[in-house]
Amino acid sequence: xxxxxxxxxxxxxxxxxxxxxxxxxxxxxxxxxxxxxxxxxxxxxxxxxxxxxxxxxxxxxxxxxxxxxxxxxxxxxxxxxxxxxxxxxxxxxxxxxxxxxxxxxxxxxxxxxxxxxxxxxxxxxxxxxxxxxxxxxxxxxxxxxxxxxxxxxxxxxxxxxxxxxxxxxxxxxxxxxxxxxxxxx
Amino acid sequence: xxxxxxxxxxxxxxxxxxxxxxxxxxxxxxxxxxxxxxxxxxxxxxxxxxxxxxxxxxxxxxxxxxxxxxxxxxxxxxxxxxxxxxxxxxxxxxxxxxxxxxxxxxxxxxxxxxxxxxxxxxxxxxxxxxxxxxxxxxxxxxxxxxxxxxxxxxxxxxxxxxxxxxxxxxxxxxxxxxxxxxxxxxxxxxxxxxxxxxxxxxxxxxxxxxxxxxxxxxxxxxxxxxxxxxxxxxxxxxxxxxx
Numbered sequence: 001x002x003x004x005x006x007x008x009x010x011x012x013x014x015x016x017x018x019x020x021x022x023x024x025x026x027x028x029x030x031x032x033x034x035x036x037x038x039x040x041x042x043x044x045x046x047x048x049x050x051x052x053x054x055x056x057x058x059x060x061x062x063x064x065x066x067x068x069x070x071x072x073x074x075x076x077x078x079x080x081x082x083x084x085x086x087x088x089x090x091x092x093x094x095x096x097x098x099x100x101x102x103x104x105x106x107x108x109x110x111x112x113x114x115x116x117x118x119x120x121x122x123x124x125x126x127x128x129x130x131x132x133x134x135x136x137x138x139x140x141x142x143x144x145x146x147x148x149x150x151x152x153x154x155x156x157x158x159x160x161x162x163x164x165x166x167x168x169x170x171x172x173x174x175x176x177x178x179x180x181x182x183x184x185x
Numbered sequence: 186x187x188x189x190x191x192x193x194x195x196x197x198x199x200x201x202x203x204x205x206x207x208x209x210x211x212x213x214x215x216x217x218x219x220x221x222x223x224x225x226x227x228x229x230x231x232x233x234x235x236x237x238x239x240x241x242x243x244x245x246x247x248x249x250x251x252x253x254x255x256x257x258x259x260x261x262x263x264x265x266x267x268x269x270x271x272x273x274x275x276x277x278x279x280x281x282x283x284x285x286x287x288x289x290x291x292x293x294x295x296x297x298x299x300x301x302x303x304x305x306x307x308x309x310x311x312x313x314x315x316x317x318x319x320x321x322x323x324x325x326x327x328x329x330x331x332x333x334x335x336x337x338x339x340x341x342x343x344x345x346x347x348x349x350x351x352x353x354x355x356x357x358x359x360x361x362x363x364x365x366x367x368x369x370x371x372x373x374x375x376x377x378x379x380x381x382x383x384x385x386x387x388x389x390x391x392x393x394x395x396x397x398x399x400x401x402x403x404x405x406x407x408x409x410x411x412x413x414x415x416x417x418x419x420x421x422x423x424x425x426x427x428x
Contacts, residue, residue, distance in 0.1 A: 023214075023217060024214055027210050027217075028210060035203075035205040036200070036203055036205075039200065039203050045203075049205070049206060049209050052205075052209065052213060056213055056216075056217055060221060100199070104199040117192075117195075120188065120189075124189075124192045124193050124195075125196060143197045174193060175189055178189030181189075
């Protein structure tokens with residue numbers, strides 16, 4: 001609490017009158033969403049948290065121009081998305097899939113079934129990575145399930161119809177590939 | 186729902202339901218606070234540096250000006266005093282000279298006029314005492330005048346001769362140090378040597394050739410093949426001449 005008050009003091013001393021933004025309120029409101037968006041790309045908690053911190057540091061840097069932001073939510077998600085995609089070039093999400101899948105598998109099921117489920121989910125993640133870039137991005141952004149088509153279109157810089165088409169094709173392609181994979185087995 | 190669909194939905198649900206780690210907001214706010222402090226501190230530091238730099242610059246300028254004035258005042262004062270002193274010295278010297286002339290005139294006047302009036306003698310005494318004071322003043326001023334190193338004296342004839350003796354072979358010594366000059370000098374010496382001995386050889390050869398011509402002249406007169414009869418005829422005459 002003290003840190004929040006200190007932050008408010010520091011910010012109030014730095015900000016102009018037009019750019020009065022309560023950063024602590026922004027963090028409380030959007031950090032969860034930004035974390036999920038970043039995590040869908042990176043699939044690593046620590047990396048996703050770093051991305052969220054970087055997003056708010058950017059907000060602090062551009063505090064004077066915040067008044068020009070129309071939709072704060074979309075703007076923040078776009079920053080988080082771009083930072084996560086940029087970070088993904090250094091961090092390979094495949095390395096984190098084991099941990100992520102292990103967290104998804106139900107603990108109540110027997111061990112052999114748990115192993116089978118983990119294998120299937122890992123296959124899903126692998127096939128998602130093999131999707132075309134645009135389809136993969138739409139699918140991952142839609143996975144957050146908090147953004148509408150218009151917002152996703154704004155974040156990705158595409159039209160709404162394109163986003164809908166890409167999402168549909170991504171799901172279809174992923175399903176086909178998973179079925180083919182199952183069929184080969 | 187097929188098994189791939191089921192797996193896909195579960196993965197997407199897992200991505201959707203992921204929760205932020207505990208304390209993330211606090212860490213974010215702490216980092217933001219640190220960043221804001223650093224930037225705010227940097228801003229204040231820049232401002233402080235700007236003001237302090239201005240103050241320091243002004244202070245340094247004032248100190249430099251004071252030092253310059255402190256250095257310049259004695260120099261200007263010394264120049265002025267030297268000029269004034271020089272003027273004083275000249276004036277005093279002129280005054281002394283005038284006083285001496287006056288004194289001489291006074292003595293001459295004394296001799297000619299044979300002890301003039303008391304007023305005149307008293308005037309001359311006053312002038313003499315003034316002249317003495319002037320001379321003393323001149324001596325004192327000369328003694329107190331700033332001393333400068335004496336200008337270099339010109340060399341005497343003996344010193345010039347000594348210099349010539351000492352520095353006689355400078356060019357040769359320099360040539361010994363410089364390999365090019367040394368090679369040039371050796372080449373000159375060699376050439377001179379060759380020239381000299383070539384002349385000598387020519388002279389020798391000329392010396393050898395001239396007696397041969399001298400000897401050849403009588404042989405032209407004497408016939409190369411003389412008959413014994415002719416020898417016999419000439420012998421008595423030669424013997425007679427010898428006799």
